Each structure stands twice: as structure tokens, then as C-alpha cells.
Amino acid sequence: MDNSIENRRLDAATLKLLAIIGMTLDHIAIVFAPQLSLGIRILFYSCGGITFPIMAYLLVEGYKHTSNVKRYGQRLLLFALLAFVPFAWAMHSFVLNVLFTLFLGLVVLYLYDRMKNRLGFWSIFIGLTLLSVVMDWGLIGLPMVLLYYIVPGKWARYILPLVPSILLMTLFVFLPIIVSGGSLETGLPQLGFAYMGGTLSVLLLKNYNGQRGRPMKYLFYAYYPGHLLLLALLREWIQR
Secondary structure (H helix, E strand, O other): OOHHHHOOOEOHHHHHHHHHHHHHHHHHHHHOHHHOOHHHHHHHHHHHOOHHHHHHHHHHHHHHHOOOHHHHHHHHHHHHHHOHHHHHHHHOOOOEOHHHHHHHHHHHHHHHHHOOOHHHHHHHHHHHHHHHHHEOOOOOHHHHHHHHHHOOOOOHHHHHHHHHHHHHHHHHHHHHHHHHOOOHHHHHHHHHHHHHHHHHHHHHHHOEOOOOOOOOOOHHHHHHHHHHHHHHHHHHHHOO
């Protein structure tokens, strides 16, 4: 075995746990934004920036190794539906949750491998990416998943998939400032999410050893709607 792989210490289970921690902190910063200082929100957002890159990367790994893509997709879609109400309630948003984005990412990977008509595939990919605008990580989630699958190289595979998201989030932060003269302060959590979270995700994924680790197939799926429901209930209790 390649010594560089032997020296990597993070298995899939550890990465999932880190993604769960980052996601929880990110969602706390969103749900309880009025109660938290700017510094805490920047810190929590920055930690949250690791979550989707890790889950997108592990989706690609899961796709490569699953024995049943259809069952994998059904599981994603089932928990996406179960998380619909908790996500909408906690986030005060009707944007579809990130499990829908991951489900479409799986569809993209499946079509990429099976469609011989490349023009047809890219047309569908563009259509699905535009459709994802109504989902969490919309417009940048599907390109990130596909790039994790097709980009080769020791560092490029971990860095290039993040470029679209960093550029788009930077645009969302600075465009209002340029147009209307707003304050950079309001965009600092998003910049931390993109740049600090992105940098940390690269370092974490670069240390992935390719091992599954402790089986925890349903932990993320069950935790996702569960923690959203708890955060929503806690906010309602605080605001009473």
C-alpha cells in the first residue's frame, strides 16, 4: 500500500462525525443568529463550511462502492422527505434541504457513467443544476459532487470542487456592497463559511484513508431531521 495513504488517519466514519459537528454549529448560528455575537457566528459558520464538501465527497465514495445505487438513492430521498418539515421550520425557509441536493448529485453521477451521449448528459446536468436553485447549496452543490468524481490529482481533486462555491459566495457578499454600499460585517460569516471552512475541508479530505471505519450508515440520516427539530423547538421555547 502507498505509504501516503497508510499515513492518513481519517476514515469515513470520522469524517461524518466532523461533518455532523460542523453542520450542527452552522445551524445553531442560523437558528439563533439574534442571540449570538458576530464572532461566534463567524466561528460556527466557518466550522459549518466543512460539512457539504465532506458529504459530497463521501457521496462519491459511496457511489463508487455501493452494490445498489437505486437503494442508495431511495434512502437519500426518504430521509430528505422526512427532513422537509423540520428543515423548513428551523430555517424559516421553504428551500429544500441538502439531502435533496445529495440525491440529485447521485443522479448526476449515475447519468455521467451511463449516458454515452455527452451533449445529452451535459444538457441534463445544466437542467438539474438550475433546478437545484430551490435546494440548500443550490447551483454549486451538483458541480461540487461531479468535480469530486471526475477531477484527478493529489491536490486538485480536493481544491477544484470548492472553486465554484467560493467564487459564488464571494460574489453574493461583495455584490450588495458594491451596488448599495452595504457593510462587509454582515457578510463575514459567509466568507468564513467559504474560505475557512473550505480550507479546513481540503485538509480533512486530504487525510482520508479510504477506510469505512465504524459502521454508521443511518447516523447522519437520522441525526439530520432530529437536530433540526430540536433546534426549532428550542428556539420556540426561548422566544416564549
